[in-house]
Amino acid sequence: MTYLHESEARDLILQPVENFGDIYEPTAVDEIIQLTRCQxxxxxxxxxxxxxxxxxxIRRNRREADTAKATAQDVKEVIPVVLERGDQYFRELWKSLADSDRSLLRRIIYGETPTQQDRGVVRKLTRKEILTQEGDSFQVPLVQKYIEQLLEEEQT
Structure with missing residues (x-):
């Protein structure tokens, strides 16, 4: 599945249903866009x-229902839950990759720069919307966070 245009993603965030309340601070919307790359x-x-x-x-009275606004910090706070709830999506993505793909992603996470020999894998992972065209970073930060978490778990 490809990405939405940023304007479409903003519309989805701000108006998922008709007459949806104004619950996001602009920085929260920006954070969602950045983390998801509009997937x-x-x-x-x-x-x-x-x-x-x-x-x-709101139920715990930490915020007033009429004026409660989600912040960028709130978005960051839900990342662990998002990774857990989206586990099947992320796991399927990881399992769909060849060993050479996963190996390159591991190396990138550990700070290595792709080599000339990695060009074909980089092109493939760019087409799959996982890596940027330069091949040295992930297109979707949440995907990177999931893989980092997966690698951490493998080491324990």
Whole structure:
């Protein structure tokens, strides 16, 4: 699945249904866009978890229901839950990759720069919307965070 245009992602975030309240500070919307790179499923998953967090905070009276606004910090706070709830999506993505793909992604996470020999794998992972064209960074920060977490778990 390809990405939404940024304007479409902003519309999805701000107006997922008709007459949706104004619940996001602009920095929260920017953070969602940055973390998901406008991948529709991830945008919706992050928004769902932010709304859940906001509702919990309102119920606990930490925020006023009429004026409660999700912040960029709220978006960052839900990342672990998003990685857990989206586990099947991320796991399927990881499992769909060849060993050479996973090896390159591991090396990038550990700070290595792709070599000339990696060109074919970089092109493939760029087409799959995982790496940037330069091949030295992930297109979707949430995908990178998931893989980092996966590698951490492998080491324990």
């Amino acid at each position: 529709p499923y991830l945008v919706q998953l992050v928004c769902y978890e932010v709304v859940e967090l906001l509702n919990r905070d």
